[in-house]
Amino acid sequence: MASSQLASTSTGKRKIEIKKVELPTKRHVTFSKRKLGLFNKVTELSILCHAETALIIISQNNKLYSCGYPNVDHVLHRFMVGGSPTRMAEHESLEALRLEYEATQNQAKEEKKRLKEMKDEQESNNGGGFPCWWNNSVEEMDLDSVEQFKICLEGMKINLVAALEQKMLGAAPSNPSLVNKPIPLSTVAPKIEPQNTTSLGIQGYGDQGQVQGYWGNDGAVTQYSSLFPTSGCGHY
Amino acid sequence: MASSQLASTSTGKRKIEIKKVELPTKRHVTFSKRKLGLFNKVTELSILCHAETALIIISQNNKLYSCGYPNVDHVLHRFMVGGSPTRMAEHESLEALRLEYEATQNQAKEEKKRLKEMKDEQESNNGGGFPCWWNNSVEEMDLDSVEQFKICLEGMKINLVAALEQKMLGAAPSNPSLVNKPIPLSTVAPKIEPQNTTSLGIQGYGDQGQVQGYWGNDGAVTQYSSLFPTSGCGHY
DNA sequence: TTCGCTATGCTTAGTCA
């Protein structure tokens, strides 16, 4: 009905062009709404098709949002490990390299400062939103968080075991004492803190019983070509 | 109009319950369609709001699909490094720490032995009761165990902080060249054999010119509570 | 930043090819 041109009196939805929304206010609203919609859709897909998913969104002002099933880090882990054998190595070595250099620089102070901040934040009951999940008392978690926590920890365990095995195989001379330290955490998940959630009320996944094994024989990656010419979105 | 009950003659869309689709054929179709829709939505969000995004989907038969803007790895990297200052600190301190320890590889054998023991313990499903918490499936824990677990984690935190500080004070004598060795085990996982990738050319994004800086002052993570009770999707 | 509201426009379940 040529609705694309009329309806100027309507307050309802109008067609929009897919390009950057310039008006900040509008953009933020759009961001919020679509983000929410996206999370729900991702979750639906996970449930409907029993797929593992991870969605990470970094807003323009560097705020981080993520969503995953069974949890983000688990999926990321699988992605990095199985997505491509080199990706992992790359990531790690590059990361480590960079961190090394940075660490040996004067940035120690900055870090210390940050650490202190973190500590302060923790003590101030996490008001700022720093996701130090292990700093949250289990009591303060709601059931779901504990649930997720559980899953995260299971992931940790798996990682640990894997790491141990690899160490043994590779004769890696690391110190066991390290193992007692939170090594595998990085791979794993940051947990939710009981933030100012908007009423939605998470529920745990209870007994989803997700398979957590490593890649099977089929780790193929399929390419997907975006519909959006201007998109920087690489689908594969 | 009570359409939810009628329309049995229609071939059109009907409301579905969000739960696993049992019929495989149907599930696959749903998966394909929704996956596509999701990728498009994610891309739209990226463009509209100039947000960085990464979506990873692992199908039930372990096929990997991903999509990201400006590209998946970039976002993952930011997520892991900057998702939270904590996470980064973790990465840094742990990496460095481990490197240092590796440098002093005198006790390699002893460790190896120990590791082996640990492994045995694991395989014997932790019958002994040795406080190797990571060997316990959280499922098997009772509340008390979880409590202890919590305490354990708090201890971990303290160790981490201590280690970090010590590292800073001690001017971390780690060698960058070490980084080129197969360092990454702790964070990571098991080796995967180069799978038969199905010929995908990853698309470059050329001149997307995305900002690539590390995290600024704001690394907060916002929690999002899922609408789905059965969802294992942790949004935050 | 999120919520409610409304009127579209887009997504997609169902089906066949």
Add this chain to the structure above:
DNA sequence: GTGACTAAGCATAGCGA
């Protein structure tokens, strides 16, 4: 594993609060 088609269900742009 897609593509096309239809009709229905949902997401969401725009506006206020």
